[in-house]
Amino acid sequence: MNKSEFIETIKLSNGEVFHLEYHQNRIDNTFSHFFPSEKVFSLKNIIGKQSLPDDGKYKIRFLYNYNHYSIEIIPYKVATIKSISCIDVGDFDYSYKFLDRTHLNLLKDKAHTEEVIFLRDKKVTDASYANLIFFDGSQWLTPTTFLLNGTCRQRLLNEGKIREMPIYEKDIASFECIGLINAMLDIGDLSLPISVFTTS
Incomplete structure (x- = not known):
């Protein structure tokens, strides 16, 4: 039995939990791959039992393996x-959202910048988080290349708000700005002018 730990980070803003179906789908897929004989956790049921703050922005940090979970609201x-x-x-593989990000963090530390763009075969994949x-x-x-197909990325593609295309390292400087997206960050929440990009 694979006892690796996984993580979901879910947005809570002013008492509303966002896009739970995308997070549940990823947990379903993780269980199907790693723990096919185990009962899948229901985020709706688990979060529904929590006392949630009704003002401000929080991340719900849900850690789990095949038979145990913990939850924090930060x-x-x-x-x-x-x-x-x-x-x-x-060739590092991060196609499932493992809690252990040691290798990614070590790579980020080598870059000596506040954030990184991970490349594979000169193609752009993801930032560190x-x-x-x-x-x-x-x-x-x-x-089109990514380490992890995040919930926000897939939702924005489904909604037609972003479009996929191959992007190489050499293409980065031709854009006007870079945006970071994840469960906590939608389009426009963290956009960087291309001037922050430093070539090696």
Whole structure:
């Protein structure tokens, strides 16, 4: 039995829990892959039993393995990012949302910038804790290559608010700005001017 731990981070804002169906779908897929004989946790039932703050923005941090879970509710503030650069991730696989991010964190530390763009074969994948979108002056684009297909990324694709295309390291400087998206960050919540991008 694989006893790896996984994590879901879910947005709670002014008492409303956001996009729970996308997080449940990822948990369902994780159980199907790693723990096919175990009963899947129901986020709706578990979160429904929590005492949730009704004012302010929080992240619900849900940690789980095949037979145990824990939940935390933590105040959330958008980070400030003043520099971002690229680093190669090699063949590292993060297609499921594991709690252990040691390798990604070590790679980020090597970059000596506040945030990183992970590359694989010169193709853009993700930032250290978010999927990436790029604004070309008329639309937001996201790389077809990614380490983890995040819940926000998939929802925005489903809603037609972003579009996929191959993006290479050499293309980055041609965009107007870089956006970071995840369960806590929607389009526009964390957009960086392309001037923060530092080439190696």
